Structures are given as C-alpha cells and as structure tokens.
Amino acid sequence: MTKTALITGASRGLGLALARSLTVDGWRLILTARGEEALRSAAGGLGALALAGDVADPAHRDRLIRAVEDHGGLDLLVNNASGLGTVPLPPLSHYPLGELEELLRTNVLAPLALIQAALPGLRERRGAIVNVTSDAAVEAYEGWGGYGATKAALEQLSNVLAAEEPDVAVWWVDPGEMNTAMLAEAVGEQEAATASPPEKVVPTLRRLVAERPPSGRVSHS
Structure with missing residues (x-):
C-alpha cells in the first residue's frame, strides 16, 4: 500500500528536503506552504500535490484534510511550517503582544488543529506525527523568547498527545541550527551560512519513520 505524507512548510528548507527523500521511496505527498510559486516549483519536480x-x-486546513481523504488516508503528518515572529528579535520586555499572539496561532494552534483533524485517519493506519521544534524551546537565548515559547508549547502538546494516543507515534524533533531562510532572517546570512544544511537532518527523520521508536523528543546532532 502506498503511504501518504502531509508536510507543511514544504516549499524550502527541511520540509522540501524531507519531501525529496520520501519521494525516492515512493511516498505519495501532499505539500503546503504560503508561497504558491515556490511551492508549485518544489512540488512539480516531485509529482506531489501542492x-x-x-x-x-x-x-486552508480544511482543504488539506479533504485532500488527505481523497488520497485514502494519512500515514505521516509533518508539522514543519513555522513563523519567526518579530525581527530584529526583541527582548521579552518589549515583545509586541499582538505579534506574539499571531506567532502562537502559526506555531502552536495551527499544528494542533491539523493534528485534531488528521487523528482519526492516523489512528486507523497507525500513522505518525512529526512536530518540528527547536532548542530555543529548552534553552534561554536572548531575543528568542517569543519564538522559543511557542516551540516549548508545541513540545508539551506533543508530549501529552503521545501519552493520549498510544496507536499513533508522536515525535517532536529539534533539528538543531540549520542554514535556512528563517535563520538568515534572524541572525544574518553570513552567520546562517555556517550552519548545517537541512538535508543533514533528513536521515534522522527517515530513521524515525522506518524504525518507529517510542514517541518522544528527538534531537538531531
């Protein structure tokens, strides 16, 4: 049976790198991202639904779930899409609360909403969920308080979900520092260029899917 994965934030970075890797093994892919042109370009070469x-x-979440149903179900949900928040990264004493609220919608509420909608199918197929988090969820980096707080919330949601859903594997993955557009926006292109490419993280994700270890937090190193 062909397996189906839904990957958010799939037009670039880690999401695109994972999509390319899954395609090699014959996965059916549903890819989403905000930039339509970049997403179409990425998905076109993979034979994926964009x-x-x-x-x-x-x-939009409803459209994604309808697409999953049209494809017969879901085996893997990868919540990779994420916002950075206010740039330059401000201290918490000056963090605009309206922008933090918006960041929580993107980084916490949206992944949970997709999970809620996809869970019936994931339970039926004994599927898996990968929530991409960050070391900013557990470390105190100046300026990263808003972003880190959203990732900490996503990690705890994942933790509790893993306890509540024994038939679904739930991994929350800290990929480490990657050379992505988001990192460049936060720290500058020169510093971001010293980080590892997202492709280096893909084997860690593929190993989770292939070996299905117990649910939990996974750090790529």
Whole structure:
C-alpha cells in the first residue's frame, strides 16, 4: 500500500528536503506552504500535490484534510511550517503582544488543529506525527523568547498527545541550527551560512519513520 505524507512548510528548507527523500521511496505527498510559486516549483519536480496557503487559516486546513481523504488516508503528518515572529528579535520586555499572539496561532494552534483533524485517519493506519521544534524551546537565548515559547508549547502538546494516543507515534524533533531562510532572517546570512544544511537532518527523520521508536523528543546532532 502506498503511504501518504502531509508536510507543511514544504516549499524550502527541511520540509522540501524531507519531501525529496520520501519521494525516492515512493511516498505519495501532499505539500503546503504560503508561497504558491515556490511551492508549485518544489512540488512539480516531485509529482506531489501542492496546496498553497497558510496553515493558520482554518479554511486552508480544511482543504488539506479533504485532500488527505481523497488520497485514502494519512500515514505521516509533518508539522514543519513555522513563523519567526518579530525581527530584529526583541527582548521579552518589549515583545509586541499582538505579534506574539499571531506567532502562537502559526506555531502552536495551527499544528494542533491539523493534528485534531488528521487523528482519526492516523489512528486507523497507525500513522505518525512529526512536530518540528527547536532548542530555543529548552534553552534561554536572548531575543528568542517569543519564538522559543511557542516551540516549548508545541513540545508539551506533543508530549501529552503521545501519552493520549498510544496507536499513533508522536515525535517532536529539534533539528538543531540549520542554514535556512528563517535563520538568515534572524541572525544574518553570513552567520546562517555556517550552519548545517537541512538535508543533514533528513536521515534522522527517515530513521524515525522506518524504525518507529517510542514517541518522544528527538534531537538531531
């Protein structure tokens, strides 16, 4: 039986790198990201279904779930899409609360909403969920308080979900510092260029899917 994966934030970075790798093994892919042109370009070379939109938008999430149902179910949900928040990264004493609220919608509520919608099918197929988090969820980096707080919330949601859903594997994965557009936006292109490419993280994710270890936090190193 062909397996199906839904990957958010799939037009670049880790999401695209994982999609390329899964395609080699014959996975059917549903890819989403906000940038329609970049997503179409990425998905076109993979034979994947591309549905551009914002995962924080309930109507777009509904479209994604309908696509999953049209494909007969879901084996893997990868919540990779993420916002950075206010740039330059501000201290918490000056963090705009409205922007933090928006970041929580993207980084916490949207992944949970997708999980809730996908869970019946994932339970049926004994599927898996990968929530991409960050070391900023557990370390105190100046300026990263807003982003880190959202990732800490996502990690705890994952932790509890793993306890509540024994038939679904739930991994929350800290990929480490990667050379991505998001990191470059936060620290500058020169510093970001010293980080590892996202492709280096893909074997860690593939190992989870292939070996299905117990649910838990996974750090790529």
